[in-house]
Amino acid sequence: MNRAAPYLGPMVSTTGYRDLIEEAGDMARFTGRFFREVLRPRYEWEELLRQAFINGYRSLPLVAVTAFIMGLVLTVQSRPTLERFGAESMLPAMVAISVVREIGPVITALICAGKIGSSMGAELGSMKVTEQIDAMEVSGTNPFKYLVVTRVVSTTLMVPVLVVLADAIAIWASYIGVNFKDTVSWPLFHQQVFDSLIFSDLLPAFFKSFFFGFAIGIVGCYKGFHTERGTEGVGRASHSAVVVASLMIFMLDLVAVQITDILGLN
Amino acid sequence: MEHATESRTDIAVEQEEVVVRIRGLCKAFGSHEVLRGFDLDLLRGENLMVLGKSGSGKSVLIKCIIGLLRPDAGHIDVLGQDMLALRHDALDRMRMRIGFLFQSNALYDSMTVRQNLEFPMRRHWSVMDANERKARIMKALEDVGLAHTADLMPSELSGGMAKRVGLARTLIMRPEIVLYDEPTTGLDPITGREIVELILQLQRQYNTSSILISHDLNVAKLAANRVVVLHEGRAHAQGTYDELLRAKDPVVRRFFMAL
Ligand SMILES: Nc1ncnc2c1ncn2[C@@H]1O[C@H](COP(=O)(O)OP(=O)(O)OP(=O)(O)O)[C@@H](O)[C@H]1O
Ligand SMILES: [Mg+2]
Numbered sequence: 001m002n003r004a005a006p007y008l009g010p011m012v013s014t015t016g017y018r019d020l021i022e023e024a025g026d027m028a029r030f031t032g033r034f035f036r037e038v039l040r041p042r043y044e045w046e047e048l049l050r051q052a053f054i055n056g057y058r059s060l061p062l063v064a065v066t067a068f069i070m071g072l073v074l075t076v077q078s079r080p081t082l083e084r085f086g087a088e089s090m091l092p093a094m095v096a097i098s099v100v101r102e103i104g105p106v107i108t109a110l111i112c113a114g115k116i117g118s119s120m121g122a123e124l125g126s127m128k129v130t131e132q133i134d135a136m137e138v139s140g141t142n143p144f145k146y147l148v149v150t151r152v153v154s155t156t157l158m159v160p161v162l163v164v165l166a167d168a169i170a171i172w173a174s175y176i177g178v179n180f181k182d183t184v185s186w187p188l189f190h191q192q193v194f195d196s197l198i199f200s201d202l203l204p205a206f207f208k209s210f211f212f213g214f215a216i217g218i219v220g221c222y223k224g225f226h227t228e229r230g231t232e233g234v235g236r237a238s239h240s241a242v243v244v245a246s247l248m249i250f251m252l253d254l255v256a257v258q259i260t261d262i263l264g265l266n
Numbered sequence: 267m268e269h270a271t272e273s274r275t276d277i278a279v280e281q282e283e284v285v286v287r288i289r290g291l292c293k294a295f296g297s298h299e300v301l302r303g304f305d306l307d308l309l310r311g312e313n314l315m316v317l318g319k320s321g322s323g324k325s326v327l328i329k330c331i332i333g334l335l336r337p338d339a340g341h342i343d344v345l346g347q348d349m350l351a352l353r354h355d356a357l358d359r360m361r362m363r364i365g366f367l368f369q370s371n372a373l374y375d376s377m378t379v380r381q382n383l384e385f386p387m388r389r390h391w392s393v394m395d396a397n398e399r400k401a402r403i404m405k406a407l408e409d410v411g412l413a414h415t416a417d418l419m420p421s422e423l424s425g426g427m428a429k430r431v432g433l434a435r436t437l438i439m440r441p442e443i444v445l446y447d448e449p450t451t452g453l454d455p456i457t458g459r460e461i462v463e464l465i466l467q468l469q470r471q472y473n474t475s476s477i478l479i480s481h482d483l484n485v486a487k488l489a490a491n492r493v494v495v496l497h498e499g500r501a502h503a504q505g506t507y508d509e510l511l512r513a514k515d516p517v518v519r520r521f522f523m524a525l
Binding site: 040042123126127130131132134135136137138139140141142 | 373389
C-alpha cells in the first residue's frame with residue numbers, strides 16, 4: 001500500500017494501478033476468509049440479530065422517505081412525456097417497472113452504502129486503532145466471526161428486505177402522484193401495476209440486492225478492519241467504504257444486467 | 267519503601283516450573299528487525315519485568331506471546347503448549363488462560379463497564395448461570411475498588427479508573443498468566459503506584475504468574491522478582507532489581523542513571 005496515497009485511496013492515487021490490484025487482492029482474501037468462517041461453528045446469533053436490527057430496522061426511515069419521494073417524483077416527471085405520446089395510461093406500469101427493476105434496488109443500496117457502510121468503516125476502524133479488536137481476540141472471541149461475519153450476513157439479508165419495502169413504498173407514492181392529475185382508484189392502479197410486472201422483473205432485481213447487501217457489508221468491514229494510522233485512518237476508512245461500496249454496487253448492477261440478458265430474462 | 271520490599275519477598279517463587287518459555291524469538295517489520303533472538307523463561311508465581319526503552323519491541327514481544335503477532339522465527343511455549351502450533355479453538359482456549367492488559371486498556375467503548383467485564387465470559391455462558399456471572403462481575407469490580415461504576419461507559423472514566431477496569435477485565439477469567447503492557451504509563455506517579463500495588467495484591471489473591479512490560483523503574487522496584495533488559499532485540503541482561511542497580515554494564519547503567 002502506498003501510505004501517502006490521498007484519501008480516495010486506490011481510486012485516484014498516482015501509483016494507482018498497483019495499489020488497486022493489491023487492494024483488490026486483499027479484499028478477495030478477506031472475502032475468502034468470510035466464506036471460510038461463516039460456516040464454521042460457534043455462531044454469534046445474538047450479535048447477528050443486533051446487527052440486523054441496526055442495519056435493517058434503523059435504516060428503514062431513511063429508505064422509506066427516499067423511496068416515497070422517488071416514486072412520487074418519477075411519476076410526476078414521467079407524465080408529460082407519456083402524455084405527449086398519448087400513453088398516460090401506461091404511467092403506473094412504467095413507474096412500477098422502472099422502480100422494481102432498477103431504481104428501487106440501486107437507490108436503496110446506495111443509501112445503505114452511505115449509511116451502513118460509513119458507520120461500519122468508522123466503528124470497526126476506531127475499534128481497530130484503539131486495539132479493541134485485539135482485545136476481543138485475546139479474550140478468546142474470534143473478532144472476525146463476532147464483528148465481520150455478523151455484519152456481512154446482516155446486510156446481505158436486510159438490504160433485500162429494505163429493497164422490497166422501498167419498492168412497495170415507491171409504488172404507493174406513485175399512486176399518489178398519479179392522482180395529482182387523474183383520479184385512479186387504488187384497485188385499478190394496483191391491477192395496472194401487477195399486470196405489467198412479470199416474474200422476470202422481480203426475480204433478478206431481488207437476487208441482485210443480495211449481492212448489493214453483501215458488497216456493502218464486506219467493503220465496510222474490510223475498510224474498518226484494515227484501518228491504519230490512528231484517527232485520521234478512521235475517517236479515511238469510513239469515507240472509502242462508501243466510495244468503494246457505491247462503485248461496487250454500480251459494477252454489480254452492470255454484471256447483473258448482462259447476466260439477465262444472457263439468461264433471456266429481459 | 268518499606269512496603270516495596272515486603273511485596274517483593276512476599277511473592278516467593280513457589281516451584282521452578284517454567285510457565286512461559288521463549289527461545290530465539292525474531293520479528294521484523296519489513297527491514298526493521300525488532301526482535302533478534304530473544305530468550306526468556308517465566309517461572310510459576312513469578313513477577314518478571316521486561317525493561318526496555320520506548321520502541322525497543324516490548325509490546326511486540328508480548329503480542330507475539332499471545333498470538334496477536336506472528337513471529338518470523340523462534341519458539342514460544344506457554345503452559346507446556348507450543349503457542350505457534352495452536353489454531354482456532356485450541357488457541358482461543360489457551361488465550362483464556364492468559365490475561366492481557368493493553369497499554370491503551372482497549373475497553374470496548376460501545377459497551378458499559380459491566381458489559382466490558384461480561385464479554386470475556388461469553389464463551390462460558392453455557393456453564394455459568396446469570397447469578398454467578400453477575401457475582402463475578404461485582405467481585406471483579408470490588409477487587410479494583412470500582413463497584414459503583416458498573417453502569418458507566420468507558421468514556422466517563424478517568425485514566426486511572428479505566429486502567430482499573432482494564433485490570434478487572436483482564437483478571438475476570440482468573441488467568442494463570444498475565445501479561446501487563448505498561449500498566450503505569452500515562453498515569454501520575456501516585457496513581458501508577460496504586461495500580462502496581464493493586465496488581466501485586468490481585469496477583470497474590472489469584473496466584474498468577476506475570477510478565478510486566480515497562481520502562482518505569484518504580485514498577486521494577488515495587489513489583490518485579492526478576493528484571494530482563496531488552497536491548498537491540500535480545501535479552502541483554504537479567505537479574506533482580508538490586509543486582510541490576512549494581513551492574514557495571516553500560517546499557518543497564520543508562521536505565522538507572524536517572525535515579
Ligand atoms: N504493526 C507494526 N507495523 C510496523 N512496525 C511496527 C508494528 N508494531 C510495532 N512496530 C515497530 O516495532 C518497534 C517496537 O514497537 P513496540 O510497540 O513494541 O515498542 P515498545 O517497546 O512497546 O515501545 P513503548 O514503550 O513506546 O510502548 C517500533 O519501532 C515500531 O515502529
Ligand atoms: Mg508498547
